[in-house]
Amino acid sequence: LEDLRAGLAREARRRTLIFVPLGLAAAALLFFSMNSGSGTSQGSPTFGFIIMMVVGGGGAWIWAVSGPQQRYTLAFKDKLLPRLLGHYGVLRHETGRKPNLAPAVAAGLLPPHDDVSADDGFVGSYRGRPIDITELEVSRKVGEKTETLFQGLYVEITVSTPFAGITLLCDREAQKPGNGLHRLRLEDPVFEEIYAAWASDQIEGRAVLTPAVMERLLVMADGHSFLPPRFLLQGDRMVFALPSITPGSLFEPPGIETHVAAQQLASLEADLATLFSLADAMIDMHIAVRAPHESAANPRAEPGTPIS
Template identity: 45%
Template sequence: MTDPTSQAGQKAEPRRYTAVEMRQAQRKVGRYGGCLMMALFGVPLAIVAMVVMAGLLGPVAGVLLVMVAVVFGFFYNLLQTSLALLIPSAILAALVYVIYRHYHLPVATASPEAAARFATEIARLNTLRLEAARDTRRRVMLYVPAGLALAICFLMMPSRGSSSGILAGWLFAPFLLGFGAAVPWLIALSIPGGRYAKTFKRELMPLLLRRYGELRYVEGAVPAVGDLAARGLLPRYDRAEIDDAIAGRYAGYELRLSELELERKSGKNNSTVFNGLLLTLAVDTPFLGTTMVLDQRRPTPSGLMPVRLEDPRFASIYDVYGNDQVEARAVLTPAVMERLLSMADGGDFFPPSCLVERDSITFAVAQTGTRLLFEPPSLQAHDAAAQLQHLEDELALVFRLVDAMIAMHVAVKPGGVMPAGTSFSEQPAVPPSDPSR
């Protein structure tokens, strides 16, 4: 029997949310945000309409309508004030949380095998890591006081306006001081960490890719994604940027994996419309038709018809389209549908969208946040060996997703079997255990 005292002394693991739960939560937040925007724009119009109608009605009805308009106006002002305080509070809390997690992570250890395989590279990277950590501390001591000084100077500027404007300025003083400290702190963390991350990936990524096949690590090569945006797999964009890419042969298939960010112009600013992975697998037996698996929020692609699948959980997340109903159902086996829903469980991804057509399979896997992939974790809480272990776990998660792409091809290939070295089952993949996530 298990000792109850030992169970009580163990700290419970934090619950990992599934990719489906993350997508459902995102949609719920979107609905609530839409209702809030309607309230912000609709309530003033309703108040004006009530005042206008009050002049057209009798005196009693007019007075009642004006009273209702006053009540609406009171709650509208309360909502505006709450948002004015809540939004900067949420942003500042997120910045503080990022800094806190950076410095208060449990120290991770790597397996002896990972440390022994690349002992020379790990020793050199540890030297660079310590140099980057020292550089980070120097920059924090320089940037943070400068940011606080600027914030204080702004607060001490001669006030313009009434006494209520002065009160509002001091009301937001804690937020201004918080941003004056947090933003320079994050800048100080990012500059040395970014330089170390580039060296880390250039040193170790090619070595780690050898175990998966004839693959090479590529930097800065943007794939041609215009056609994918026109087809509807990716959103429309004005600018495409890539951070990392992997290209070559895996299990006998040509593969290209790109970490992609797409931006769209919105007035004078750019907004990110896609941030994640784009995987393209070339197959030797062409598909007869076209099958697209899209998130329910995406518009219907032209030239394709809806495909009905008998899986309510899958249908709650995806819409499926194709021009060959038989092939679409053959490609989307129950095991493949389960893998699409569960592959990103506990990680940084939403369930992937995909395009199956002719001689290729393309997956678009959006991230839940803005964290860069294949980056070493915290410089303070992880040595180079632990960072290597994390990178290996992250690559294993991605290549299990590639195995799901191969399974989609094998499902319609005559006599097709999964190649040696690949694995596929209905069990969800285990995500990397990085405490910083």
């Protein structure tokens, strides 16, 4: 990654040395051609000249840098990220594909919205189960402004044996879901300070919130990478919504002129480990509650598995 970044950074600098002077020269030529022959001019010619030079030089710089940066981003997402994700399963990179959010909205996992934008996504299998990871931004119009309702990772895992009822876990301050779910009271005051659980089947709802699942959810609520995650268990789907702490794409590489590529990958690897630790806890829970016959198949990935 560092070799790729360094090579493309050198190319960007060479392109800058070529295109920026050409852009400045073109801007100056255009300015003088526009002002030659006119006896009078409105406004300060010096100010107009400065504006033209900024536009010409800035546009040329953007043109010079954008090509190498786009190639770096493409290589980061199409080659390096799949290798990193190969530690967990067989996953391929997709861009712009939007999952069906209607069940999540109907159940109260996500709020009603006007627009959904999807950036990067990864589709494949984990521990023998189909998995779909999408980076989403959900928003709505409020007057002349756009309000972001959710920004982060949206994860769907398909299981073989459906759940009997619906279980919803959300932030404690979230509105009560209006779909006939009943509040689950858990004997964990720390957990209930952060989360609120709702279920159509109280027995199954308590069964799915195993100590391992609750511990993992508390760990992920530490505010390091994500805000407290939410989940929805319904039918053959386990759905997670992990709100990001900071705006911006989780899977975007740093700029080619920076030297933090290794730190970026290490941080991303830690975030993925956190995500798949939650997936492990939920899959183990599903096996125990709904599919004990699967306990010997498709074990979890062990730390330290080499990336091929």
